[in-house]
Amino acid sequence: MDFFITIIEQGLIYGILALGVYITYKILDFPDLTTDGSFPLGAAVTAALISRGVNPYMTLPIAFAAGALAGVCTGLIHVKGRVRDLLSGIIMMTALWTINLRIAGTSNVPLFSKETIFKNSFLEKLLPEAVQPYGTLIVIVILAAVTKLILDFYMKSKSGFLLRAVGDNEKLVTALARDQGNVKILGLAIANGLVALSGCIFCQEERVFEISMGTGAVVIGLASVIIGTSLFRNMTFMKATTAVVIGSVLYKACTAVAMRNFEPQDMKLITAALFLIVLLISMERRKKVKIDA
Amino acid sequence: MLELKNIYKYYNPGTVNEMCLFKDFNLTVKDGEFLSVVGSNGSGKTSMLNIICGSIPIESGNIVLDGKDITNAKEFRRNEKIGRVYQNPSLGTCPSMTILENMSLADNKGKRFGLGRGVNKQRIEYYRELLRPLNLGLEDKMHVKVGSLSGGQRQAMALLMSTMTPIEFLILDEHTAALDPKTAEIIMELTDKIVKEKKLTTIMVTHNLRYAVEYGNRLLMMHQGESVMDCAGEKKAGLNIDDILEKFNEISIECGN
Numbered sequence: 001m002d003f004f005i006t007i008i009e010q011g012l013i014y015g016i017l018a019l020g021v022y023i024t025y026k027i028l029d030f031p032d033l034t035t036d037g038s039f040p041l042g043a044a045v046t047a048a049l050i051s052r053g054v055n056p057y058m059t060l061p062i063a064f065a066a067g068a069l070a071g072v073c074t075g076l077i078h079v080k081g082r083v084r085d086l087l088s089g090i091i092m093m094t095a096l097w098t099i100n101l102r103i104a105g106t107s108n109v110p111l112f113s114k115e116t117i118f119k120n121s122f123l124e125k126l127l128p129e130a131v132q133p134y135g136t137l138i139v140i141v142i143l144a145a146v147t148k149l150i151l152d153f154y155m156k157s158k159s160g161f162l163l164r165a166v167g168d169n170e171k172l173v174t175a176l177a178r179d180q181g182n183v184k185i186l187g188l189a190i191a192n193g194l195v196a197l198s199g200c201i202f203c204q205e206e207r208v209f210e211i212s213m214g215t216g217a218v219v220i221g222l223a224s225v226i227i228g229t230s231l232f233r234n235m236t237f238m239k240a241t242t243a244v245v246i247g248s249v250l251y252k253a254c255t256a257v258a259m260r261n262f263e264p265q266d267m268k269l270i271t272a273a274l275f276l277i278v279l280l281i282s283m284e285r286r287k288k289v290k291i292d293a
Numbered sequence: 294m295l296e297l298k299n300i301y302k303y304y305n306p307g308t309v310n311e312m313c314l315f316k317d318f319n320l321t322v323k324d325g326e327f328l329s330v331v332g333s334n335g336s337g338k339t340s341m342l343n344i345i346c347g348s349i350p351i352e353s354g355n356i357v358l359d360g361k362d363i364t365n366a367k368e369f370r371r372n373e374k375i376g377r378v379y380q381n382p383s384l385g386t387c388p389s390m391t392i393l394e395n396m397s398l399a400d401n402k403g404k405r406f407g408l409g410r411g412v413n414k415q416r417i418e419y420y421r422e423l424l425r426p427l428n429l430g431l432e433d434k435m436h437v438k439v440g441s442l443s444g445g446q447r448q449a450m451a452l453l454m455s456t457m458t459p460i461e462f463l464i465l466d467e468h469t470a471a472l473d474p475k476t477a478e479i480i481m482e483l484t485d486k487i488v489k490e491k492k493l494t495t496i497m498v499t500h501n502l503r504y505a506v507e508y509g510n511r512l513l514m515m516h517q518g519e520s521v522m523d524c525a526g527e528k529k530a531g532l533n534i535d536d537i538l539e540k541f542n543e544i545s546i547e548c549g550n
Binding site for chain 1: 367368369370372373376377379383384385386387388389390394397398399401402403405406407408409410411412455
C-alpha cells in the first residue's frame with residue numbers, strides 16, 4: 001500500500017513538472033533544458049527559506065517566482081540574444097547549478113527537523129487522527145489539482161490563446177500586432193515557474209535539498225508528457241493537462257516497478273531506457289494510424 | 294496613404310553575391326486604391342510587401358503610412374493597421390486551435406490579451422454570420438480544429454481573420470496561388486467584397502493576369518526592382534490581358550530569354 005501511495009505522491013509532484021514541460025515542449029515547441037536547473041532552483045529556494053524559519057506555505061509562490069525568473073532569462077537569451085532554443089536552455093541550466101549552490105549554501109541541505117507544507121502544527125490540528133498517515137498524499141493531490149485547474153483556466157484565457165498560437169504559428173501572433181518574442185518569454189516563465197514549484201514540493205516531501213536532484217528532470221517531464229498525450233490521444237473529453245499528470249504517475253509507477261530489481265545507482269539508466277521505450281512505442285502507434293487512414 | 298520613398302534594398306550586402314533589388318524605388322498608394330501587382334519571379338513584388346510590413350530591413354529610404362514615418366517601426370507594431378494574407382494558407386491560422394478559437398483570437402486584435410475568457414460566447418453568432426456567406430459549411434464546424442480543414446477553407450478563414458478588426462491596409466501576397474481554380478475564384482470574389490465593404494486600401498500581388506485585370510483600380514507591373522507599367526483609373530479599366538502579356542513579353546525579350 002505504501003508503495004502505491006509513494007508512487008502517486010511522487011507521480012503527482014512530477015506531474016506539476018510535466019505540466020511545465022508540456023507548455024514548452026508541446027505548446028511552444030521549445031526544447032527547454034532550463035528544466036534541469038529550475039527544478040533544483042525551486043528546491044534550493046525552499047531549503048534556504050525553510051532553514052531560515054519562513055512559513056513553508058510561502059515557499060510555494062516564492063519558488064514559482066524564482067523559476068519564472070529563470071524562464072524569463074532563458075527567454076531573453078533566446079529572443080533578444082537570438083541564441084538557438086536548445087543552447088539558451090543549456091546556458092541557463094549550467095548557470096543555475098552555481099546559482100542553486102549559492103542560494104542553498106551547500107550541495108546538501110537536510111530539512112528533517114523543520115516544518116514543511118506536509119508536516120506542521122497547523123496541518124496536525126486540521127486533519128483528524130485517522131487520515132494523518134495520508135496527510136502528505138492529501139496535500140499533494142490538492143496542490144496538483146489546483147495547479148492543473150489554474151493552468152486550464154489560463155489556457156482558456158485570451159493570454160493563453162496567444163500562448164497557444166505562438167507555438168503553432170508565430171506569424172499569426174505578429175499579425176495580431178503582438179510581439180511574438182514577449183509571448184514566448186511569458187510561456188517560458190510560466191513553464192519554469194511550474195517546474196520550480198514542483199521542485200519546491202519535492203524537496204519538502206523528501207525533506208532534503210540535493211544539488212543533483214535536477215539531473216534528468218527534463219527527461220522525466222518529457223516522458224510524462226509523451227506518455228500522457230499519446231496514451232489518451234483519442235479521448236477528446238480528457239484535457240491534455242489531465243493526461244500529462246496521469247502520464248507522470250504512470251511513468252513514476254514504471255520506474256518504481258523497475259527499480260525494485262535494481263540498485264539505486266541504476267536509476268538514471270532506467271529513466272533513460274524507459275523514456276526511449278515510451279518514444280518507440282508512441283512512434284509505432286503513429287505509423288499504424290497513418291496506414292489505417 | 295502609403296508612401297515608399299527612395300527605397301534601397303540589397304540582398305547579401307558585402308558578399309560576392311551582393312545583389313541590388315531596389316535602387317531609389319518610389320511608390321505611392323492613395324487611400325481607397327486597390328493595387329494589383331504583377332511581374333516575373335524575382336522582380337521584387339514580395340520583397341516590396343515585406344518591406345512595407347517590416348519583415349525585412351532596407352538599406353535606406355522611408356516608408357510613410359498616413360503621414361507617419363514607420364521605417365523603423367517593428368513588424369508587429371505596423372500590423373496594428375495592416376492585415377496580411379499569405380500565399381501559404383497555413384500561415385494565416387492556428388492549426389491546433391478550433392475555428393471558434395481562431396476567430397476569437399482575430400476578433401481581439403488591437404485589444405488587451407489579458408486573463409479574460411478567450412472565447413466570448415455572445416460573439417459566436419456573429420462569427421457564424423461572417424462564415425455563412427462563404428458557403429463552405431464552416432459555420433457548423435465551430436469546434437473543429439483548423440488543422441483538419443482544406444487549404445481553401447483555411448485561406449478563406451485567414452482572409453476573414455485578417456480583415457475582422459478595423460485595419461486600414463490589406464496586403465495580399467499571391468493569396469490565391471496555392472488554391473485550385475474554383476476555390477481561387479471564390480476567395481477572389483470574397484476579397485473583392487470585403488475590400489469594397491470595408492473600403493480598404495489594398496495591395497495584391499498575383500501571377501494571375503486575369504485577376505489583375507478584373508479586380509482593382511490600379512495595376513503595377515514590376516521588373517528587376519522597377520515599375521515598368523503603372524495604370525490607374527480609366528486607363529486601368531480599359532486594359533485587357535493581351536496588353537499586359539505584350540508588355541510582359543517585351544521585358545522578357547530584353548532579358549534575352
